[in-house]
Amino acid sequence: MKKIIYSFFSVIIITGCTPLKDEIDVAKEEEAIIAVIEEETDAFRNRDFDRLAATLVQDKTNTRLAANKSGYSYYAGWGQISSRYKEYFQDNPEPMPGKHVKTNYQIKVYEESAWSLFDELVYGAEGEVTGKNVIVRFLEKVEGEWKIVYLSYVSTSSYEDEEDDGDEDEDK
Numbered sequence: 001m002k003k004i005i006y007s008f009f010s011v012i013i014i015t016g017c018t019p020l021k022d023e024i025d026v027a028k029e030e031e032a033i034i035a036v037i038e039e040e041t042d043a044f045r046n047r048d049f050d051r052l053a054a055t056l057v058q059d060k061t062n063t064r065l066a067a068n069k070s071g072y073s074y075y076a077g078w079g080q081i082s083s084r085y086k087e088y089f090q091d092n093p094e095p096m097p098g099k100h101v102k103t104n105y106q107i108k109v110y111e112e113s114a115w116s117l118f119d120e121l122v123y124g125a126e127g128e129v130t131g132k133n134v135i136v137r138f139l140e141k142v143e144g145e146w147k148i149v150y151l152s153y154v155s156t157s158s159y160e161d162e163e164d165d166g167d168e169d170e171d172k
Contacts (some may be wrong), residue, residue: 006079007059009165016055021038024107024109024110024111025155025166028113029074029109030105030107030109030145031081032111032146033114033116033139033146034102034107034116035103036055036139036145036146036147036148037102037116037118037137037148038102039051039055039149040052040118040151041054041100041102044056044096044106045087045095045096045099045100046088046095046096047092047093047094047095049082049085049086049089052085053082053085055088055147055148056078056081056147056148056149057069057078057113057140057142057147057148057149058078058082059077059078060077060078060079062076062077062081062148062149062150063075063077063081063149063150063151063152064076064150064151064152065082065151065152066100066152066153066154066155067153067155068154068155068158069155069158069159070158075099084139090168096106097124097125098122098123098124098125098127098130099122099123100120100122101120101121101123102118102119102120102135103119103120103121104118104119105117105118106118107130111141112140112141113138113139113140113141114138114139114146115136115137115138115139115141116135116136116137116138116139117134117135117136118134118155119133119135120132120134120135120136127132129157130157131157132155132156132157133153133154133155133156133157134153134154134156135152135153135154136151137150137151138153166169
């Protein structure tokens with residue numbers, strides 16, 4: 001009986017003294033997440049399917065949702081999404097002029113997943129603003145690398161601004 005009790009307490013002591021997983025280095029993970037998001041955008045702008053695909057989860061959980069004044073689009077699963085990108089790149093082979101500028105990142109990092117919310121201004125070739133978007137990305141770690149599994153955006157420049165009625169609470 002003593003051996004069982006000693007064994008039991010030994011297990012408790014050993015497991016109780018096992019170091020916890022290292023704390024997540026949030027700043028480092030946020031930097032990596034932003035780099036993946038920027039790479040995805042740059043690959044899209046340059047019509048580089050292979051680079052784009054490398055930033056995305058390639059399974060049935062991948063989802064893309066977009067809304068603008070002319071309607072919305074919804075694609076689910078890597079098969080559907082990859083086909084859509086390939087078709088779009090074939091129909092629009094020239095790189096996009098201008099640039100996309102992302103600001104106001106809000107990122108929440110978990111051990112194997114993260115979400116991000118940010119604003120985006122789209123500039124044309126002449127430096128004019130051609131679009132304003134609010135964007136959400138969910139990411140997962142796949143073999144230690146961040147990959148986008150959910151992409152959505154609302155083209156806010158497609159809609160009239162809401163009037164501020166003074167009842168908005170920023171901390172809801």
